[in-house]
Amino acid sequence: MQYASKTTDQSGLEATWPRGRxxxxxxxxxxxxxxxxxxxxxxxxxxxxxxxxxxxxxxxxxxxxxxxxxxxxxxxxxxxxxxxVGISPEEVEAAIEVLIGLESVAAARACERATPQMIAEIERLHAEMVDAYQRGELMEYFHINQTIHQRIVDCAHNATLSRIYAAESARIRRYRYAGNRRSERWARAVFEHEQILDALRQREGALLREVLRAHHLSGWGVTRNVLEGELSKAENQTLPGDR
Amino acid sequence: MQYASKTTDQSGLEATWPRGRxxxxxxxxxxxxxxxxxxxxxxxxxxxxxxxxxxxxxxxxxxxxxxxxxxxxxxxxxxxxxxxVGISPEEVEAAIEVLIGLESVAAARACERATPQMIAEIERLHAEMVDAYQRGELMEYFHINQTIHQRIVDCAHNATLSRIYAAESARIRRYRYAGNRRSERWARAVFEHEQILDALRQREGALLREVLRAHHLSGWGVTRNVLEGELSKAENQTLPGDR
DNA sequence: TTGAGGCATATTGCATGCAAACATCCTAGA
DNA sequence: TCTAGGATGTTTGCATGCAATATGCCTCAA
Incomplete structure (x- = not known):
């Protein structure tokens, strides 16, 4: 028996792992x-x-x-x-509520403390994401998207905030990925990201907070539908991953 | 050699621990x-x-x-x-900023979803806390105080929120304790807690959020002074615990 | 006196063995 | 046929041993 691995090669045993970690x-x-x-x-x-x-x-x-x-x-x-652990749509929603809250904290601080380098980095990621969107590369798009949100939070220069945000994002990542498979969502999400970037560039904390909030709520609406659809298909079995 | 234990008896080895946990x-x-x-x-x-x-x-x-x-x-x-790990005053402040953000998320939801039983429980805890305050029992007062905040967050019925809030509170607990040793802070804190309870009873989410925020900021002001005082006394050694 | 090198000891990282708990399958009795 | 119970293999929980690394100490040369 073996657990499938789509992300890494299945060539068998690892070579040697470094001692200590x-x-x-x-x-x-x-x-x-x-x-x-x-x-x-x-x-x-x-x-x-x-x-x-x-x-x-x-x-x-x-x-x-x-x-x-x-x-x-x-x-x-x-x-x-x-x-x-399997997570129900309700639990995903609860976690997203928390992520929105964390980004709200981040928004004001990010607008105060973000360095031009950090903003430039986010702009670069945004361009990459748009590129992935245009090439139709869903996985890449999704990954860069997540990175952008993390970077915005990092702009607040609050290590606790960054740590918790990263952990919670990871925990629900596979469920959100489901929502992003709906390609009609992409165009809107890209547009929302441009609003986000504008707010950050203009250092409008309150605006950034609201745009981020709206962005997540709009994304969650799509994700929830997908999850509930898959749940009913799966007939109260375990939650599917990203099949 | 032995690590001191003020919280549990030092009688020596534990009896037997249950297998499995x-x-x-x-x-x-x-x-x-x-x-x-x-x-x-x-x-x-x-x-x-x-x-x-x-x-x-x-x-x-x-x-x-x-x-x-x-x-x-x-x-x-x-x-x-x-x-x-030692935590600098800046890191404690960062964590408190996050706790405020988490309580902000909790406030609105708590006012929507708190059951009368939960509110009654918090009122009971509040009475206990006032009692400890009047008896001058600092440790007990501090402990109940923390429990009340956790219970308010629990009222939001968001497991993720409760889990993260509990973990972060624990992480900075010993540093906040330092701030609470200033007894002149007690009276004000008790008053603020009454405002908090009122807002929750009236289910005024926005008000609750603001009162909680003000409460933490006011508490942090005292804590920061104490921490910085101890830090300078300790002459850039490790941060003291609750000595 | 100081500092580099090396030896001895202490401490950690990991693999493994053994016992307890669990799971599965089989059988005997109803 | 069905179920209780028990035999047997499997899996987990924990203690321990060994190797790798770090640490402290000593020596000796500059």
Whole structure:
């Protein structure tokens, strides 16, 4: 048995992992697998299988599970091990509400503290994203999109804010990806991103906050429909990843 | 050698820990020790000492360190183990900014969704807190105070919000405690809490948000002064706990 | 006296072994 | 046929041993 891996090659065992950070790297790998939907929600993860696949022993893997449990990606039941947590549309909505709140905090500060370099970096990412949009590269578009939001939050120069925002974004990433598959959303999202960029350039904190909020709410409307559609298709099974 | 423990008896080794959740319980114990200031910021934690003190082996302790690292309470350096992280006043301020943002999200929702039972529970806690205030029981007062804020956030019925709020509160708890030792702050804080309770009772989301915000900013002003005073006393050593 | 190098000890990182809990399958009795 | 119970294999939880790394100490040369 093996857990599928769409994001990395399946060539087999890892070479050698550096000593000292094995659990961290393992956590990163497993996190990627979960976020990419390689391991379906609700799946119980067998330690032996994953240790063989990753080429590490159980100790660093179990430490990685503790990290991922803290991030809300897996649940650890006594004597039953780690299970990939499934998130309901309601929970995704709750998390998005939090992300909006965090971006609201970021908005004012970002407009005060963003350096011209940071804004230029975001403009560069925006151009890349538009390019990906025009080429129809969904995955790339989606990835850059997420990066832009993270960079805006980073502009606030608040490490706590950046850390929490990154963790929560990662936790619901695979569900939001579902919403972004609707290509009719793209054009609107690109337009909204231009508004966001304008507000940041003009350093209008209150405006930036409102534009970001509207952007997320509009995106969530689409995502929710997709998720609920998939849920009813799946007939109350586990939530699908990005199939 | 032994790490002091003001919060629990020092009678020595633990009895037996239940199988299946040892790392969780160990994490709780160590978290308590850090939050209470029993282990000073900047201290490198020796695994052997702590395993002997807690009566568990290194494996669950090391898993507990991973949990606490995720919470931002310790830092794990390769081949050097876990160190209690010290937080600068700037970082505490950044975290409080985030907490204010999270409470802002909570405020509107709490006023929509709080059940009468939840409000009654908060009123009960408030009465207890006033009682502790009148008896001069600082630790108890502080603890109930924190619980009230958590309960208000819980009223929003947003699990993500509650989880993040709890984690961030814990991370900076010992620093805020320093600010609350100024007893002249107590009277004002109790008054502000009454305003908070009123806003919640009347389900005035916007008002609740503003009152909470003002409450935190006023508290932070005192805390910052205390922290900066202690910092200069300590002459750029590690941040003191609750000495 | 100081500092570089090297040896001895302490400490951490990880793999592994063993015991407890769990899961599965089989059988006996109703 | 169905179910209780138990035998057997599987999986997890934890302790421990070994190797790698860090740390402290000592020596010796400049």
């Amino acid at each position: 094995r659990s961290t790297f393992v956590a990163q790998r497993v996190r990627d697998m979960i976020v990419a939907g390689d391991i379906e929600a609700g799946t119980r993860i067998n330690e032996r299988v994953l240790t063989e696949q990753l080429g590490v022993s159980r100790t660093p893997l179990r430490e990685a599970f503790k990290i991922l449990e803290g991030e809300g990606l897996v649940r650890i039941d006594p004597n039953r091990g780690a299970t990939v | 040892r790392s969780t319980f160990v994490a709780q114990r160590v978290r308590d020790m850090i939050v209470a200031g029993d282990i000073e910021a900047g201290t490198r934690i020796n695994e052997r000492v702590l395993t002997e003190q807690l009566g568990v082996s290194r494996t669950p302790l090391r898993e507990a360190f991973k949990i606490l690292e995720g919470e931002g309470l310790v830092r794990i350096d390769p081949n050097r183990g876990a160190t209690v």
